[in-house]
Amino acid sequence: MASTIHDLARHLNISIGTVSRALNGRADVNADTRQRVLDAAKKLNYSPNQSGRSLRQGATHSIAFMLQPHPGDQQYGEPFFIPFLIGLQAKLAEHGLDLMVVMGEPGQYQQERLRRVVETRLVDAVVLANTRRADDRIDYLSKAGFPFATLGRSQSGDDTYPSLDIDFERAGDEAVDRLVARGHRRIAAIRPSNDLNFGYLFLDGYRKALRRHGIEVDPALIADGFINEAGGYEVTPRVMRSQDPPTAIIFNNDAMALGGCKALAEMGIKPGHDMAVIVIVDTPLCRYFSPALTAFRPALEPMGRRLAEMLLASLPAFAGPEGTRIIREVWPLELVARDSD
Amino acid sequence: MASTIHDLARHLNISIGTVSRALNGRADVNADTRQRVLDAAKKLNYSPNQSGRSLRQGATHSIAFMLQPHPGDQQYGEPFFIPFLIGLQAKLAEHGLDLMVVMGEPGQYQQERLRRVVETRLVDAVVLANTRRADDRIDYLSKAGFPFATLGRSQSGDDTYPSLDIDFERAGDEAVDRLVARGHRRIAAIRPSNDLNFGYLFLDGYRKALRRHGIEVDPALIADGFINEAGGYEVTPRVMRSQDPPTAIIFNNDAMALGGCKALAEMGIKPGHDMAVIVIVDTPLCRYFSPALTAFRPALEPMGRRLAEMLLASLPAFAGPEGTRIIREVWPLELVARDSD
DNA sequence: TGTGTTCTCGTAAACGTTTACGGAAAAACG
DNA sequence: CGTTTTTCCGTAAACGTTTACGAGAACACA
Known part of the structure; x- marks a missing residue:
C-alpha cells in the first residue's frame, strides 16, 4: 500500500x-x-514517510501545544482554548506543520511531559499556555535552547521568545472606568492567586484606574481564589463581608464569576440589579448565564493565527530574508455589554 | 545537548x-x-530520538484525534470533546503513546487531512469523532487497512473497528418517558439533519417510546436544522406553528436548544413554565442557562479512557495474549434533572 | 578432555529520506 | 574542432534507532 x-x-x-x-x-x-x-x-x-524525512532533516514539522487545564476545570472544558487552537492550527497548516496537543491531567504540573517532548525531539517547537508569573517551563525551554512561544506573558520581560497576550491590565482599567462612570465607587476585584500572571496584570490595571479616579484601593475588596467555580463561590462572600460592601465586582475569570454569582444569589443579591458584575474573559458561558454577563472578549481565533506567525518568524527554518525575529504583542479586548452591570 | x-x-x-x-x-x-x-x-x-525510533520500528507511538468542529460551532468551542480528550490522552499516555489533535477548519470536510495523516505515516492509528451516517472517512480507513476507532457509530454495523457511542436511542426513549409521565402528549423533537448518525438514533428512540405510550408520531413535531444555535433558532418556530402545538420539546444538541429557547422567548414562551425542555447532550452551557436545562449527561472522561483501551486492544502491537479484539460499546447517559421540564 | 549450552556482546544491515559530490553528456563558445 | 560551461543524474553517506546473526568466553556435563 x-x-x-x-x-x-x-x-x-x-x-x-x-x-x-x-x-x-x-x-x-x-x-x-x-x-x-x-x-x-x-x-x-x-x-x-514522515519518520524518514524527520530523521534526515532533523525536523519533525510539528508543533506541540501544551494544554494544562486548571485544577477542577475539567467540567468547563477550557472553552477558551478551542478557538485559539483552531486559529493556531490553521496558520501552521499553511506552512505544512502539524499540531500536537499535549494535555496533562488537570492540576498536575507538566514539566515532565514537556521534558520528554523536547528531549525526544517529538516536535520542532512548543506553544505554552496558562503561563505563570514565574514559569519553570519557560526557564527550562530557554535553558535548553528549544524554540517556543507563549500565550500569555511571564514575569521576566526578557525578549528571547515570542509571546502573545491579552491586555488584562487595560481590561481591568476599562472595567473600572465603566463602573465608575455608572456611579460605582466601591468596586471589588476577584481573581486567581498571584502566580497566574494575568491575575497580577489585571489587578495592576484595576488599581491604576481606581487611583486615577481618586478612589482609594481597599484591600478588603480584593480577593484571591482557586480559578474555578468553587473558588469564586468561596471567595465572593469574603468581599461582601467588608465594612462597606461593594456595589460592583469585577471577576477575572468566567468560572469564578459563575461561582461568585451563585454565592450572591444565596445572599439574595441579584447581579444586574443589586450588584454590577463584569467578567474578564468572556466565554459562551457568560453569554448564556442569566443575567447575561457583561464581559471583555478576546479575538481568540485571530490570536491563534498570529501567535503561529510569530513563532514561525522566530524559527530559522521559516524566518523570512530579514532573519529571525522575536515579537511580543499584547492584544486589546473588546467589551461586550450585556445585562449584569 | x-x-x-x-x-x-x-x-x-x-x-x-x-x-x-x-x-x-x-x-x-x-x-x-x-x-x-x-x-x-x-x-x-x-x-x-523519536524519528529514529519510529523509522526503524515502523511505528510512531502516537495517535491522531480528528477533531472536526461543526459549521458555525466555533463559538461553542466544542466543550463536549475536551473531557473526552483528557481521558483519551491519559490512557494513551499510560502506554507511552502521544496524542495528536488534527483540527480542520470548521465545516470543511477533512478527508484530505486524513489522507495525509495516514499516508504519511504520521501516526499509528486514528480516532474519529462526529461520525456521520455514511462516513467516507470510515470507508477510506477500512479500505486502507489503517487502524482506527470511532466515537460514535456509523450506519454500517460492521464489526471491523472499535467504536464507542452514547446511547442516543435510549436517551430519546427515556426523555419521552419522563415527559409522558409528567403529563405531556404533544412532544416535539428537534435535531440535526439525518446524516449525523446520532440524530438518527435519537429519533428512533423518540419514536419507539411514543408508540409504546400509544401516542401517534406527528411529523409536524419533528424538525431538522443546522447543529448550532442558529439552527435551533430557525427551526423551533416551525414545530410551534403546528396545528396542535407541543407542550414539550426534546433538543438533540445543546447549541440547538439554546437557539430554540431564544426563539421561544421571543414568542413569549418560558421554558420550565409554558414549555418543558430536555436536551441531549448535556454541557456546562445547559447548567448555567436560565432556566437550567434538564439534560442527559455522558461520562465523557471515562469514555475517553475506554475508547483508548478499545483501540489499543485492536492494535496487534498492544493486544494482550488473547490477540486482537474488536469491541463495540454503547454507554448510557445519566439524566440531570434541572428546571426546564 | 571434548562437546554442548549459556551468557554476553559486537557487527552490520535496515527503516525512508535528503543531499554533497562528482562525472558524463550536452550545449555554448571561441 | 577544442575548450569551457551547463545540464542532468547516479553514488553513497548520513540521520538515530533496533535487531538478526554470529562469535567468543565461560560454564556444565559426560
Whole structure:
C-alpha cells in the first residue's frame, strides 16, 4: 500500500536521488523527468514517510501545544482554548506543520511531559499556555535552547521568545472606568492567586484606574481564589463581608464569576440589579448565564493565527530574508455589554 | 545537548547494539553493563530520538484525534470533546503513546487531512469523532487497512473497528418517558439533519417510546436544522406553528436548544413554565442557562479512557495474549434533572 | 578432555529520506 | 574542432534507532 521513494525509482528505472530531487522541486532535474516522477508518484499513491524525512532533516514539522487545564476545570472544558487552537492550527497548516496537543491531567504540573517532548525531539517547537508569573517551563525551554512561544506573558520581560497576550491590565482599567462612570465607587476585584500572571496584570490595571479616579484601593475588596467555580463561590462572600460592601465586582475569570454569582444569589443579591458584575474573559458561558454577563472578549481565533506567525518568524527554518525575529504583542479586548452591570 | 546512543557507546566504550539492548531491557545483556548504561544515560541526559525510533520500528507511538468542529460551532468551542480528550490522552499516555489533535477548519470536510495523516505515516492509528451516517472517512480507513476507532457509530454495523457511542436511542426513549409521565402528549423533537448518525438514533428512540405510550408520531413535531444555535433558532418556530402545538420539546444538541429557547422567548414562551425542555447532550452551557436545562449527561472522561483501551486492544502491537479484539460499546447517559421540564 | 549450552556482546544491515559530490553528456563558445 | 560551461543524474553517506546473526568466553556435563 505505502510506496516509497525506492518503488518510484524502480518503477521509472532511475535513481532514488533523482526521484527525491524531482519531488522536492530542486532545479537540477530535467523538466520531463520531473513530470514523469510526479505522474508516477500519483499513480503509485506515494507520500513521503514522515519518520524518514524527520530523521534526515532533523525536523519533525510539528508543533506541540501544551494544554494544562486548571485544577477542577475539567467540567468547563477550557472553552477558551478551542478557538485559539483552531486559529493556531490553521496558520501552521499553511506552512505544512502539524499540531500536537499535549494535555496533562488537570492540576498536575507538566514539566515532565514537556521534558520528554523536547528531549525526544517529538516536535520542532512548543506553544505554552496558562503561563505563570514565574514559569519553570519557560526557564527550562530557554535553558535548553528549544524554540517556543507563549500565550500569555511571564514575569521576566526578557525578549528571547515570542509571546502573545491579552491586555488584562487595560481590561481591568476599562472595567473600572465603566463602573465608575455608572456611579460605582466601591468596586471589588476577584481573581486567581498571584502566580497566574494575568491575575497580577489585571489587578495592576484595576488599581491604576481606581487611583486615577481618586478612589482609594481597599484591600478588603480584593480577593484571591482557586480559578474555578468553587473558588469564586468561596471567595465572593469574603468581599461582601467588608465594612462597606461593594456595589460592583469585577471577576477575572468566567468560572469564578459563575461561582461568585451563585454565592450572591444565596445572599439574595441579584447581579444586574443589586450588584454590577463584569467578567474578564468572556466565554459562551457568560453569554448564556442569566443575567447575561457583561464581559471583555478576546479575538481568540485571530490570536491563534498570529501567535503561529510569530513563532514561525522566530524559527530559522521559516524566518523570512530579514532573519529571525522575536515579537511580543499584547492584544486589546473588546467589551461586550450585556445585562449584569 | 541532545546525546545519542552513539555518545553513550563511546563514553562507555561499548557498542551501540549493547547500549540499545540495555536501554530496552532485553535479556541478553549483563546486569552490570545494563546498570552502567542506565547511569550513563542519566548522566548524559539521553533520550531516544523519536524519528529514529519510529523509522526503524515502523511505528510512531502516537495517535491522531480528528477533531472536526461543526459549521458555525466555533463559538461553542466544542466543550463536549475536551473531557473526552483528557481521558483519551491519559490512557494513551499510560502506554507511552502521544496524542495528536488534527483540527480542520470548521465545516470543511477533512478527508484530505486524513489522507495525509495516514499516508504519511504520521501516526499509528486514528480516532474519529462526529461520525456521520455514511462516513467516507470510515470507508477510506477500512479500505486502507489503517487502524482506527470511532466515537460514535456509523450506519454500517460492521464489526471491523472499535467504536464507542452514547446511547442516543435510549436517551430519546427515556426523555419521552419522563415527559409522558409528567403529563405531556404533544412532544416535539428537534435535531440535526439525518446524516449525523446520532440524530438518527435519537429519533428512533423518540419514536419507539411514543408508540409504546400509544401516542401517534406527528411529523409536524419533528424538525431538522443546522447543529448550532442558529439552527435551533430557525427551526423551533416551525414545530410551534403546528396545528396542535407541543407542550414539550426534546433538543438533540445543546447549541440547538439554546437557539430554540431564544426563539421561544421571543414568542413569549418560558421554558420550565409554558414549555418543558430536555436536551441531549448535556454541557456546562445547559447548567448555567436560565432556566437550567434538564439534560442527559455522558461520562465523557471515562469514555475517553475506554475508547483508548478499545483501540489499543485492536492494535496487534498492544493486544494482550488473547490477540486482537474488536469491541463495540454503547454507554448510557445519566439524566440531570434541572428546571426546564 | 571434548562437546554442548549459556551468557554476553559486537557487527552490520535496515527503516525512508535528503543531499554533497562528482562525472558524463550536452550545449555554448571561441 | 577544442575548450569551457551547463545540464542532468547516479553514488553513497548520513540521520538515530533496533535487531538478526554470529562469535567468543565461560560454564556444565559426560
